[in-house]
Amino acid sequence: MADLGISLGVVVGYLVVALAIGLVAYRLTDRSAEDYYLASRSVGTVVLLFTTFATLLSAFTFFGGPNLAFAAGPEWILVMGLMDGILFALLWYAIGYKQWLVGKANGYVTLGEMLGDRFDSTALRGLVAGVSLLWLFPYVMLQQIGAGQALVGLTDGAVPYWAGAALITVFMVAYVGLSGLRGVAWTDTLQGVFMLGVIWLAVGWIATVGGGVSALTAGMTDAAPGFAALGGGLYSPQWMIGTAVVIAFGVAAFPQVNQRFFMADRVETLKRSFALWPVLVLLLFVPAFLLGSWAVGLGIEVPDGSNVLPVLLTEYTPAWFAALVIAGALAAMMSSSDSMLLSGSSYFTRDLYRPFVAPDASDAREGWVARVGVAVFAGSTFLASLFVGSGGGLDTLVTLGDTAFGGYAQLTIPLLLALYWGGTTEWGMIAGVGSAEAVYLAHVFLPMPTTYLTWDFALWCMLLSLVVTVAVSTVTASAPAENAEKFGVGAD
Amino acid sequence: MNDYHRVMIRTRTDAVWIAAFALLVAFAVPWFLWRNATVVAGLPLWLWWHIGWMVLASATFYAFARGGAWERGVDAGVIRRG
Numbered sequence: 001m002a003d004l005g006i007s008l009g010v011v012v013g014y015l016v017v018a019l020a021i022g023l024v025a026y027r028l029t030d031r032s033a034e035d036y037y038l039a040s041r042s043v044g045t046v047v048l049l050f051t052t053f054a055t056l057l058s059a060f061t062f063f064g065g066p067n068l069a070f071a072a073g074p075e076w077i078l079v080m081g082l083m084d085g086i087l088f089a090l091l092w093y094a095i096g097y098k099q100w101l102v103g104k105a106n107g108y109v110t111l112g113e114m115l116g117d118r119f120d121s122t123a124l125r126g127l128v129a130g131v132s133l134l135w136l137f138p139y140v141m142l143q144q145i146g147a148g149q150a151l152v153g154l155t156d157g158a159v160p161y162w163a164g165a166a167l168i169t170v171f172m173v174a175y176v177g178l179s180g181l182r183g184v185a186w187t188d189t190l191q192g193v194f195m196l197g198v199i200w201l202a203v204g205w206i207a208t209v210g211g212g213v214s215a216l217t218a219g220m221t222d223a224a225p226g227f228a229a230l231g232g233g234l235y236s237p238q239w240m241i242g243t244a245v246v247i248a249f250g251v252a253a254f255p256q257v258n259q260r261f262f263m264a265d266r267v268e269t270l271k272r273s274f275a276l277w278p279v280l281v282l283l284l285f286v287p288a289f290l291l292g293s294w295a296v297g298l299g300i301e302v303p304d305g306s307n308v309l310p311v312l313l314t315e316y317t318p319a320w321f322a323a324l325v326i327a328g329a330l331a332a333m334m335s336s337s338d339s340m341l342l343s344g345s346s347y348f349t350r351d352l353y354r355p356f357v358a359p360d361a362s363d364a365r366e367g368w369v370a371r372v373g374v375a376v377f378a379g380s381t382f383l384a385s386l387f388v389g390s391g392g393g394l395d396t397l398v399t400l401g402d403t404a405f406g407g408y409a410q411l412t413i414p415l416l417l418a419l420y421w422g423g424t425t426e427w428g429m430i431a432g433v434g435s436a437e438a439v440y441l442a443h444v445f446l447p448m449p450t451t452y453l454t455w456d457f458a459l460w461c462m463l464l465s466l467v468v469t470v471a472v473s474t475v476t477a478s479a480p481a482e483n484a485e486k487f488g489v490g491a492d
Numbered sequence: 493m494n495d496y497h498r499v500m501i502r503t504r505t506d507a508v509w510i511a512a513f514a515l516l517v518a519f520a521v522p523w524f525l526w527r528n529a530t531v532v533a534g535l536p537l538w539l540w541w542h543i544g545w546m547v548l549a550s551a552t553f554y555a556f557a558r559g560g561a562w563e564r565g566v567d568a569g570v571i572r573r574g
Contacts, residue, residue: 078542082520085546089553090513098566105571214534221531229529230522230538240521271557278549286543488567 007154007323014194014327015171018187018334022175025183031367036180037109037346043185043263045272050192051185052260052273053280054335056084056251057195061284062329063146063307066292070300070308072234073227074293077286079240085281087248089274091412095252096261097270098419102487103262110343111258111415112351118418119426120481122355127430128411129351131437132255135408136344138401141381143337144169145388147330153310154326162386168330169382172338176378177371181263184338191331196284198328202309203287205317210298219297227293242456249412249462250405255347256339337378345373396445403444406458410436413462414469422489424469427476432469436461502564509561516549 034040043051069076099114108114111132116125144165151164159167175183210216221228231237251257264270288309295312302308309329313322349370354361361369388398400407414432417424440461442448452460478484522541530537556562563569 074536074539077539078521081542081546082517086516086520086549089549090517093562093565097562097568098571101566101568101571212534217531217534217536221529228531228536229527230536231526237521237523237526271562274557275550275554278546278553282543282546286539486571488570 003319004155004158006320007326008159010320010323011151011154011327011330014331015167017190019171019175021186021190022179022183025175025179025186029179029182032363033346033350033366033370034107034109035182036367036370037259037342038263039180039182039185041104041263042265043269044265045269045276047185047189048260048264048269049273049276049280051188051263051335051339052257053284054188054192054195054332055256055260055339056088057192057284057332057336061195061288061332062309062325063150065285065289066295066309067302067307069289069292070295070302073224073232074289075230075235075240077289078230079235079244080285080289081278081281082240083244083248084251084285085278087244088251089277091248091252092261092277093274095258095412095415095419097267098487099258099261100264100267100270106486108262109259110346110350111253111255111411112347115415115418115429116351116355118483118487119424119429120479120483121426121430124426124429125351125355127433129347131411131433132253132347132408133344133352135400135404136255136340136347137377137381137384138397138399139404140337140340140344140377141385141388141397142401143333143340144382144385147333147337148385150326150329150333153306154323165382165385168334168337169378172334172341173375173378176338176341177374181342184335184342185263187338188335191335194331195328198325199284199287199291201321202291202313202317202325205321206291206294206298206312209316210294216294216297220294221297223297223299227296236454238451238454238456242459246409246456246458246462247405250407250409253408253411253415254405255343256336259343259346260339341374341378344377345370348373348377399444403440406440406444406461407437409458410440410461410465413466417466417469417473419487420489421470421473422484423473423478424484425473425476425478426482428469428471428473431472432465435468436465439464502560505559506561506564509556509559509565512552512556516545516552520545520549 029035065076065080102108103114106117108117110129112125112128115128116122147168148161148165151159151167152161175187207213207216210219217228226232291312292308295308298312300308300312300315302311310322310326313325349366353369354366384397388395411433414429418429440458443450443457443461448457450457522538525538525541528537532540
């Protein structure tokens with residue numbers, strides 16, 4: 001059991017470092033909501049880059065993505081390049097920079113708060129927060145399930161699933177609850193650097209034992225002759241474009257990513273992050289997904305319910321290194337979930353609790369509700385994760401979590417219209433978001449087609465959000481108290 | 493150079509940026525290599541394209557962020573004036 005000791009030691013050591021960073025950040029955090037949620041808009045380039053990056057990466061980078069590249073070929077690298085490297089970067093400028101400017105000028109902390117103020121509409125504020133929380137809850141739950149399973153795999157079942165998921169949850173609640181965004185951003189930076197380092201070490205290791213990059217690629221094409229050629233199988237142009245567009249637009253409205261748009265300290269930080277972003281995407285995704293595809297040529301057999309990357313590393317590298325990579329995957333899950341908890345809590349307290357339950361709550365009370373909110377949110381998703389799969393109605397949550405990106409993508413086009421088109425009205429926004437979400441949910445849960453004219457239904461729902469927002473805005477008048485000029489779109 | 497010329501040059505610069513971004517999006521997947529299985533220096537040719545394209549995207553974004561179009565694109569001046 002020496003291996004088990006090493007594996008657990010690596011994981012626990014990593015968790016303790018994350019908690020220590022949270023404690024240091026706690027000492028610097030004051031009690032105001034802006035400091036708790038946004039670190040007082042004081043985040044510099046390195047931390048902003050890595051916190052956004054680490055937040056974007058979930059269990060999928062280490063498990064789902066390599067599995068896909070193992071099963072269908074390495075073209076997934078191109079989908080991620082288009083999606084994250086280019087489309088998301090452009091949205092970060094078009095939505096993110098503008099949100100940063102208006103957020104700084106008017107003190108916004110959440111997306112719902114910003115849109116609510118733009119249209120002088122508490123209803124829109126509540127709708128945006130409600131829709132966001134609907135997709136966020138199951139997504140956090142899936143991350144906890146992933147973390148629990150990763151620990152089961154790492155320890156060969158010595159740590160049971162519930163204990164693994166509980167351990168991760170308690171650590172996250174501790175440092176998120178204590179230190180807010182400052183702690184989250186700092187641990188994200190550690191986690192992002194750690195993931196990058198570990199994945200390149202893994203490539204170096206596998207390339208050394210596998211006889212070099214050329215031999216690995218040759219082995220891959222011998223075992224799967226279609227893998228070197230671009231396209232084919234799963235990878236049709238429609239699927240590649242549709243997946244990239246839906247996920248990129250979804251990411252921009254995901255609460256934990258959208259809230260990062262408000263955090264930069266100054267414009268130079270945003271400019272540098274924008275320019276470095278595609279290269280950062282390149283550095284992480286190419287090695288992670290190539291490993292998945294090369295595994296085909298190495299004759300790796302992946303049992304049902306397992307993931308290719310851990311299997312590959314267990315086969316070819318010593319136990320301590322495989323444990324480091326699992327710790328990297330845990331880091332990816334935690335850095336997404338901790339940010340989601342914090343953003344979920346801010347959406348709940350600022351956009352639902354404050355306007356609808358306690359309009360005259362003091363700042364201190366709001367700060368207290370926010371911290372309790374983090375714990376309640378994490379506790380509920382943890383409990384739900386224990387009961388999923390046991391045949392109850394909770395399996396609905398898994399479906400919701402799996403389709404969350406498409407759900408968020410329905411917010412993004414109305415958001416762009418609100419930021420750039422002076423003719424957008426409150427009712428246009430409510431109708432556009434409401435109809436697109438309703439039609440999207442119907443497709444997720446009812447037996448309806450998954451594509452129309454070979455294109456994914458989520459794309460058609462996005463088109464619907466555009467058409468309905470524009471059409472309803474055209475036939476309704478803006479309320480007198482709407483604040484288009486604050487957004488620089490007043491003059492039309 | 494009068495104001496009219498300045499505005500014309502700005503409009504032309506902004507159109508060039510929009511075209512550059514459209515190209516970056518359109519050829520992030522090298523469609524002209526579709527079903528091409530050429531391997532160069534141990535990696536598929538299309539993967540080399542991807543590596544070059546991401547570096548080009550970074551360089552383009554860097555140049556865009558340095559110029560005046562960065563501010564004009566989001567009406568930053570209007571927001572700052574309030």
